[in-house]
Amino acid sequence: MRAVIGPRVLKKFLRQGFMTHDLHAPILGAPEISAATTPAEGVAGIRAAVTAFRAHPGPFAPHFAYGPVSKAD
Numbered sequence: 785m786r787a788v789i790g791p792r793v794l795k796k797f798l799r800q801g802f803m804t805h806d807l808h809a810p811i812l813g814a815p816e817i818s819a820a821t822t823p824a825e826g827v828a829g830i831r832a833a834v835t836a837f838r839a840h841p842g843p844f845a846p847h848f849a850y851g852p853v854s855k856a857d
Contacts, residue, residue, distance in 0.1 A: 786851040794850040798857055812848055
């Protein structure tokens with residue numbers, strides 16, 4: 785999957801500028817979001833994730849389907 789299909793699908797998503805997927809499907813490795821989470825907590829979580837992403841100095845773990853993806857991508 786990663787070696788043949790993954791890079792082609794990633795290239796398609798990058799070219800079109802967005803990804804399409806089931807928004808209700810769980811994200812592999814991510815904690816489940818509680819129904820009790822408030823909007824303010826959700827926004828704080830997104831801000832923390834973006835801050836951590838921007839500050840990350842090294843390579844990222846390979847995506848489960850696409851393989852290695854650069855920070856710019």
